[in-house]
Amino acid sequence: MIxxxxxxxxxxxxxHRWYKLRRDTVKLPDGRVVDDYFxxxxxxxxxxxxxxxxxxxxxxxxxxxxxxxxxxxxPAGTFWxxxxxxxxxxxxxxxxxxxxxxxxxxxxxxxxxxxNSNLVHIFLARGCVQTGKQRLDPLEEASGxxxxxxxxxxxxxxxxxxxxxxxxxxxxxxxxxxxxxx
Numbered sequence: 001m002i003x004x005x006x007x008x009x010x011x012x013x014x015x016h017r018w019y020k021l022r023r024d025t026v027k028l029p030d031g032r033v034v035d036d037y038f039x040x041x042x043x044x045x046x047x048x049x050x051x052x053x054x055x056x057x058x059x060x061x062x063x064x065x066x067x068x069x070x071x072x073x074x075p076a077g078t079f080w081x082x083x084x085x086x087x088x089x090x091x092x093x094x095x096x097x098x099x100x101x102x103x104x105x106x107x108x109x110x111x112x113x114x115x116n117s118n119l120v121h122i123f124l125a126r127g128c129v130q131t132g133k134q135r136l137d138p139l140e141e142a143s144g145x146x147x148x149x150x151x152x153x154x155x156x157x158x159x160x161x162x163x164x165x166x167x168x169x170x171x172x173x174x175x176x177x178x179x180x181x182x
Contacts, residue, residue, distance in 0.1 A: 101127020
């Protein structure tokens with residue numbers, strides 16, 4: 001029978017505007033105590049799979065320093081207090097200059113349930129049209145963010161071939177394909 005751990009104490013081990021790390025002391029169901037279980041306290045993530053009226057997907061190609069690679073992903077970003085749908089629409093507009101016609105929630109998933117505290121909120125945006133220019137944050141602006149339009153066939157191939165590698169984009173992509181009946 002699966003049993004949860006008991007949280008005995010918790011303290012902030014590292015607290016920075018970009019990263020927060022919590023050190024928990026937990027009691028396991030068998031009675032053992034682990035005094036150094038670290039959890040990243042992260043903001044939630046909103047990710048959006050945008051579709052244009054012509055049924056092209058809108059993705060972004062950008063440098064991600066954590067993996068030191070240029071990635072192909074669906075627009076996404078973090079948020080603390082706004083609604084997940086508002087955050088998804090905002091990230092779409094900031095990263096691509098596109099605005100959604102409609103938004104549909106496709107559910108949530110954990111980013112990394114063992115070590116991170118956040119949820120990833122997944123949306124499908126239909127009727128996306130370019131309404132403005134990108135509004136990148138300084139780190140994105142430094143290396144650039146390329147807006148990439150892809151057909152259904154190209155997105156499916158990119159998911160299957162591993163050209164889209166970020167776990168949240170893979171999950172969002174497959175959920176969106178299922179939602180549109182592809």
